[in-house]
Amino acid sequence: MKNMLKYALGAALSMAIVAPAMAQDNFPDVPENHWAYEALAKMKREGLLVGYPDGLYRGGRPASRYEMAVAIHATYERLKGLIDGLQQQINDLKGNMGQGGGGADAALKASVAQLESSVATMRGWGDDIANLKRMADTFQKELASLGVDVEAMKKDLADLQARVSKLEKNTFPVMIHGDANLFVMAGISQSNRAGVTVDGRPVGVQDTVFGGGVYAPVGASQDLSVFHEAGLQLSGTNETGPKWKATLAVGNMIGATTGVAAPLAGPWSGQAGTSVGSPFLEGTTDVYFQDFVVSWEDSLMKQGFSASIGRQGVKVSPYILQKPDNTPYYKNARWDSGEYTMDGAKLGFNFGAGALNVFAGRTNNRTTTNGAELTPMTVGATAVPFAVGGARPVGLGGGAMVVDQMAGATLNIPLTEKGGLNLAYLFMEANTRGVGGANRSEVFGGDAKFAFGKLNAWGGYSQSNLKNGNANVVNRNNHAWNVGAGYDGGKWGLSAYYREIQALFAAPGSWGRIGLWWNPTDIKGFGVKGNLNLSETVTLRASGQWYKGTGKFAAGLGTNDKVNRYVADLGFKINDAWSAMVGGEWVEWNLAARPGFAGGKPKELWYNLGLGYHLSDNAQLNLMWQVSDYDSKGTAGFGLFATPGNAGGARATGSLITTQLSVKF
Numbered sequence: 001m002k003n004m005l006k007y008a009l010g011a012a013l014s015m016a017i018v019a020p021a022m023a024q025d026n027f028p029d030v031p032e033n034h035w036a037y038e039a040l041a042k043m044k045r046e047g048l049l050v051g052y053p054d055g056l057y058r059g060g061r062p063a064s065r066y067e068m069a070v071a072i073h074a075t076y077e078r079l080k081g082l083i084d085g086l087q088q089q090i091n092d093l094k095g096n097m098g099q100g101g102g103g104a105d106a107a108l109k110a111s112v113a114q115l116e117s118s119v120a121t122m123r124g125w126g127d128d129i130a131n132l133k134r135m136a137d138t139f140q141k142e143l144a145s146l147g148v149d150v151e152a153m154k155k156d157l158a159d160l161q162a163r164v165s166k167l168e169k170n171t172f173p174v175m176i177h178g179d180a181n182l183f184v185m186a187g188i189s190q191s192n193r194a195g196v197t198v199d200g201r202p203v204g205v206q207d208t209v210f211g212g213g214v215y216a217p218v219g220a221s222q223d224l225s226v227f228h229e230a231g232l233q234l235s236g237t238n239e240t241g242p243k244w245k246a247t248l249a250v251g252n253m254i255g256a257t258t259g260v261a262a263p264l265a266g267p268w269s270g271q272a273g274t275s276v277g278s279p280f281l282e283g284t285t286d287v288y289f290q291d292f293v294v295s296w297e298d299s300l301m302k303q304g305f306s307a308s309i310g311r312q313g314v315k316v317s318p319y320i321l322q323k324p325d326n327t328p329y330y331k332n333a334r335w336d337s338g339e340y341t342m343d344g345a346k347l348g349f350n351f352g353a354g355a356l357n358v359f360a361g362r363t364n365n366r367t368t369t370n371g372a373e374l375t376p377m378t379v380g381a382t383a384v385p386f387a388v389g390g391a392r393p394v395g396l397g398g399g400a401m402v403v404d405q406m407a408g409a410t411l412n413i414p415l416t417e418k419g420g421l422n423l424a425y426l427f428m429e430a431n432t433r434g435v436g437g438a439n440r441s442e443v444f445g446g447d448a449k450f451a452f453g454k455l456n457a458w459g460g461y462s463q464s465n466l467k468n469g470n471a472n473v474v475n476r477n478n479h480a481w482n483v484g485a486g487y488d489g490g491k492w493g494l495s496a497y498y499r500e501i502q503a504l505f506a507a508p509g510s511w512g513r514i515g516l517w518w519n520p521t522d523i524k525g526f527g528v529k530g531n532l533n534l535s536e537t538v539t540l541r542a543s544g545q546w547y548k549g550t551g552k553f554a555a556g557l558g559t560n561d562k563v564n565r566y567v568a569d570l571g572f573k574i575n576d577a578w579s580a581m582v583g584g585e586w587v588e589w590n591l592a593a594r595p596g597f598a599g600g601k602p603k604e605l606w607y608n609l610g611l612g613y614h615l616s617d618n619a620q621l622n623l624m625w626q627v628s629d630y631d632s633k634g635t636a637g638f639g640l641f642a643t644p645g646n647a648g649g650a651r652a653t654g655s656l657i658t659t660q661l662s663v664k665f
Contacts, residue, residue, distance in 0.1 A: 069139040069142030069143045069145075069146060070146070072132065072135045072136065072139055072143065073143060073146060073148055073153075075132060076132060076136075076153055076156075076157070079129070079132070079157075079160065129157055129160055129161045130161060132157055133154060133157045133158065133161065136150060136153055136154050136157065137154075173236065173237060173238075174234055174235070174236060174237065175234070175235045175236070175237050176232065176233070176234055177233040177235075177664070177665065178230065178231050178232045178233050178664070178665055179230065179231050179233075179332070179333075179662060179663065179664045179665070180228075180229075180230040180231075180662075180663045180665075181227075181228065181229050181230070181251075181330075181332060181660060181661065181662050181663075182226075182227075182228050182659075182660070182661045183226075183227040183228070183229075183253075183330050183658070183659070183660045183661075184224070184225070184226050184227070184658065184659045184660075185203075185224070185225045185227070185280050185329070185656065185657070185658050186220035186221075186223060186224045186225075186656070186657045186658075187202075187203025187204040187205065187218075187220065187223035187279075187280070187654060187655070187656055187657075188203070188204045188219055188220050188223070188654055188655040188656075188657070189203075189204030189205065189217030189218060189219070189223075189643075189653075189654045190204070190653040190654045190655065191653055192217050192643060192644060192645045192646065193217060193641075193643055193645075193646045193651055193652060193653045193654065194215050194217055194640075194641045194643055194646075194649075194652055194654055195627075195628040195652055195653060195654020195655055195656060196516070196628050196630050196640055196641070196652040196654070197328075197329070197626070197628070197656060198328055198513070198515070198516065198585070198606060199274045199275075199276070199326060199328060199395070199516075199518070200274060200276040200277065200394040200395055200516045200640075201274075201275060201276065201277065201278060201279065201280065202215055202277070202278075202279050202640075202641045202652070203223060203279070203280070203628075203654050203655070203656045204217055204218060204219070204220075204223055204654035204655065205217060205218060205223055205279050205641070205643070206218045206222055206223065214642045214643060214644065215279075215641055215642070215643050216643070216644075217643050217644075217654075220657065223279065223280075225267070225280040225281055225282055226282060227251065227252055227253050227267065227282060227330075228251050228252060228253075229249060229250070229251025229252070229253050229332070230249065230250055230251060231247055231248070231249040231290065231332075231334055232247070232248045232249070233245070233246075233247050234246045234247075234248070241296070242294050242295065242296040243294070243295050243296065244292075244293065244294045244295070245291065245292075245293060245295075246289060246291060246292040246293070247289065247290040247291050247292075247334065248287070248288075248289055248290075249287070249288055249289075249290055249334065250285065250286070250287045251285070251286065252267070252282045252283045252284060252285050252286065253267050253268060253283065253286075253330075254267065254268065254270055254271070254283060254286050254288070254368055254370075254372045254374070267280060267281060267282065267283045268326060268327060269326065269373075269376060270372060270373045270374050270375055270376050271323065271326070271327075271334070271335050271341075271374060271375045272323045272324060272326060272340065272375045272376055272377065272396070273324075273326055273376055273378075273395070273396050274326050274394070274395040274396050274518065276394045276395040277641070283370075283372075284370060286368045286369055286370045286372065287368065287369045288367075288368040288369065288374055289311055290311075290334050290341065290374075291310070291311050291312050291313060291341070292310050292311045293308050293309065293310035293311060293312040294308065294309055294310055295307065295308035295309075296308075300349075303349065303350055303351060304349075304350045305347065305348060305349045305350065306347070306348040307345065307346070307347050307348075308345065308346045309344075309345045310343070311341060311342070311343050311366065312341070312342060312344075312346065313337055313339025313340065313341060313342070314339055314340055314342045314346065314359055314361075314408075315337075315338045315339045315340065316408070316410055316424045316426075317422070317424065317447060317460070317509070318509050318510050318511045318512075319445060319447075319460060319462040319480050319482075319507060319509050319511055320424045320426065320443055320444075320445055320462055320507055320509055321340065321408070321424070321426060321443070321507070321508055321509060322338045322339075322508075322509050322510040323337070323338050323339055323340045323375055323510060324396055324510035324518060324519070325338070325510070326396065329624065329626075329656070329658045330658075330660065331622070331660065331662070332662075338510065340363060340375045340377055340508070341363075341366050341374050341375045342359070342361035342362065342363055342366075342406075343361050343362045343366055344359060344360050344361015344362060345359065345360060345361065346358070346359040347359070353414045354411070354412055354413050354414060355411070355412045356409065356410070356411050356412075357409065357410045357411075357412075358407075358408070358409045359407070359408055359409075360405075360406070360407035360408070361405065361406070361407075362404065362405045363375075363377050363403050363404065363405060363406055363428075364376075364377075364402065364403065364404040364405070364431075365404075376402070377402070377403040377428075377508050378399025378400075378401065378402050378403065378508070379399050379400070379401055379403055379428060379441045379443070379464065379466075379506055379507065379508050380399050380400035380401045380434065380435070380438050380441050380464065380466040380473075380474065380506045381399070381400055381466075381474065381478075381503070381504045381505070381506040381521070382400045382435050382436040382438070382466065382473060382474060382504070384503045384504075384522060384553045384555050384556040385503065385521055385522070386503075386521075386522055386556055386557055387555045387556065387637075388555060388556070388557070388561070388591065388594070388597050388637075389596065389597040389636040389637050390555075390637050391637055392516070392637050392638050392639075392640075393517055393520075394516040394517060394518070395518060396518045396519055399434075399506060400434045400435035400436060400438045400466060400473075400474075400506070401428075401430045401433075401434035401435070401438045401439065401440075401441055401466065402430055402432070402434060403428045403429070403430060403441070403508065404429060404430050404431045405428070405429050406426060406427060406428040406429070407426075407427050408424065408425060408426040408427065409424070409425055410422065410423065410424045411423045411424075415448070415450075416450075418450050418451055418452060419448065419449050419450030419451060420448070420449065421446060421447075421448045422446055422447050422448070422449075423445075423446040424443075424444065424445060424446065425442070425443075425444040426441075426442060426443040426444070426507075426508075427440070427441075427442050428440065428441045428442070428443070428508075429441075433468070436466070436468065436473045436474075437468035437473065438466045438467065438468055438473045438474075439467070439468060439469065440466075440467040440468070440469065441464065441465065441466050441467065442464075442465045442467070443462065443463070443464045443465075443507045443508070444462070444463060445460065445461050445462030445463060446460060446461060447459065447460030447461075448460070454487055454488050454489055454490075455485070455486070455487055456485065456486050456487075456488070457484070457485040457486075458482075458483070458484055458485075459481075459482065459483040459484070460481065460482055460483075461479065461480070461481045462479065462480050462481070462505070462507055462509075463478060463479040463480075463505075464478050464479075464504075464505055464506050464507045465478065466478075466506075474504050476504070477502045477503055477504045477505075477552050477553075478502055478504040478505050478506070479502055479505055480499065480500065480501040480502065480505045480507075480511070481499065481500055482497055482498065482499035482500075483497065483498055483499075484496060484497025484498070485497075491532070491533045492530070492531060492532045492533065493530060493531050494528070494529075494530040495528065495529055495530070496526065496527070496528045497526070497527050497528075498524075498525070498526050498527075499524070499525070499527070500523075500524035500550065501520065501521045501522070501523055501524070502521065502522065502550060502552065503521050503522035503550065503552055503553055503556050503557075504521070505521050506521070514545070514547070514563055514565050514587060515565065515585070515587035515604035516604060520547075522549055522550050522552070522553070522556045522557045523547040523548070523549060523550065523557065523563070524547065524548065524549075524550055525545065525546050525547035525548055526545070526546050527543065527544065527545040527546070528543065528544050529541075529542070529543035529544075530542060530543070536573075537572060537573040537574075538570065538571070538572055538573075539570070539571040540568070540569075540570055540571075541567075541568065541569055541571070541583075542566075542567065542568040542569075543565075543566070543567045543568075544564070544565070544566050544567075545564065545565040545566075546562075546564050547562065547563050547564070547565075548560070548561060548562045548563075549561040549562075558592060558594075560592035561590070561591050561592055562589070562590045563587065563588070563589050563590070564587070564588045565585070565586070565587050565588075566585070566586045566587075567583070567584075567585045567586075568583055568584060569581055569582065569583025569584070569608070570582050570583065576614070577613060577614045577615075578611070578612070578613055578614075579611075579612040579614075580609075580610065580611050580612070581608070581609070581610040581611075581612075582608070582609050582610075583607075583608050584605065584606060584607045584608060585604075585605070585606045585608075586603075586604075586605050587603065587604035587605075588601070588603055589601055589602045589603070589635070589638075591635060597636060598635075598636065599635070600632070600633045600634060600635030600636075600638070601633050601635070602630075602631060602632045602633050602635050602638045603629075603630070603631050603633070604630050605628070605629040605630070606626055606627070606628050606629075607626070607627045607629075608624060608625070608626050609624070609625045609626075610622065610623065610624045610625075611623045611624075618663060618664040618665065619661075619662065619663045619664070620661075620662045621659075621660070621661050621662075622658075622659070622660045622662075623657075623658070623659050623660075624656075624657070624658045625655065625656075625657050626655065626656045626657075626658075627654075627655050628652060628653065628654055628655070628656070629651075629652075629653050630651060630652035630653070631650070631651050632649075632650045632651070634650060640652050
């Protein structure tokens, strides 16, 4: 079975390249040699022309002149209706001005939004209207036979074309959007001990003092970090030709901290990885491009394809390629997209209902102005990450190889109307050999998903190989698979799954965490999760996971070693502006005793209280208070942060308070 999926993937990709078209984005009975063919096709894609209910003009033959006239008149009527509706919006807008009051202000805002949307749509209609004018001349007799006042129609179209042309000339060449965030964190120690976050970082410690591995417990006024970041999103407004977009960000969330020891080198390890063991501390102001990409769409052999070149995000799935959310307390679309940043190209091909996507590019040295890596990627494992009694496995780093460049392909195949199959293959390379001489890695796999009304089912398999040139470094005990099913009843939902993640599986993915342990391996077991709307304003969410070790390695987790995780929270909608959340996470270990290891039952607990204030459609204020209670129970390798009176860091108790103000523009 080990190579079966790999071979199936190669065969499926080969078949997809030569597969014939299974569908068209046009009316099938319109001959391509008619001059109006492309014009009508474009109008159909834009929703201006809908054809008859069966999707054709009529019958399995080329459209007659009369039928073409019917279609032209239908398009004209739709355009005229849209313009009349636009004029009504303008009249409503004028009527609301100066009236004041909440209701009038809301109506004014809604009218403005609709007007902006309509105007933006009209800017791309210039070619369509010109084509309609030409069609009105060509099919004048047929239109007249339908009772259409052709001259009035032509006059309306000329007037409409003039109005659209004026809009196009006044269009600003660059559209600007963005966001600004202020993020404040404060830590509080308890009982002379540091607290711990779910990404393994101490809170309630004096963050500028780090010596001898012993932290000084402090209160919120001394463990206070203030972060800020703004992102400017730029994009072209041209309706034809290649499109472009770019996101320029500036802030102090990535750049290195000057004058501080290595463990405090920066707030976060870029937008991927974790900074385990390091307190939070502001970085120096930094500037970077999140993306800067040019894209376009075209057709090849009557099949559509898309292309994009430049700095852009790429992801596949959690077990193949997906960037972890390494900032669980900070919410931002750039950071939480799940995409690794790549300088390269992506191509997409549609084959009927299927799709083939190919990408390649550089994944290293995409640095900020201060030289910090934006989304560092490491892969591969050459040793068991959880040697019982050894170092506690936390964080996401420690891969055997730093990825410098990669190439990959994904293939989406619809199997029925109910679901489909997704296959993927990645090839990654390092310029400098890593652990075990590794300089190459390949990750391949696939998943299938099916939906049957309110029921859904899924399953997947992934494998990560590590190589030194063409020689295998790791090609055993390096796969992961999962299967599950769920029910979504609207007001409630429930799902259950089983998964096994072997000890040496190390794809650049994001498949969850167990307490401090991100992307856990060497485990197998069951999980369930569910949600229930207790009322229109109260929602309960809960999940449970029950794992044991795979037993593949003597130094790793055995089948008698167990770890359970429970998460639950209640969400409250207080009113249209305020919302609240209360919940917690509990992790329980039961490590069996064995020669040289006494075993133990460590516990990890976090309690959360959150409050959200909806300032406006473009502004949000979120506050959170998190209390941590971590107890190693004296288990070897489970100690965290040493403080005076807490030798070996056997316990971690403290609080974290966060505040985030987000504004979009």
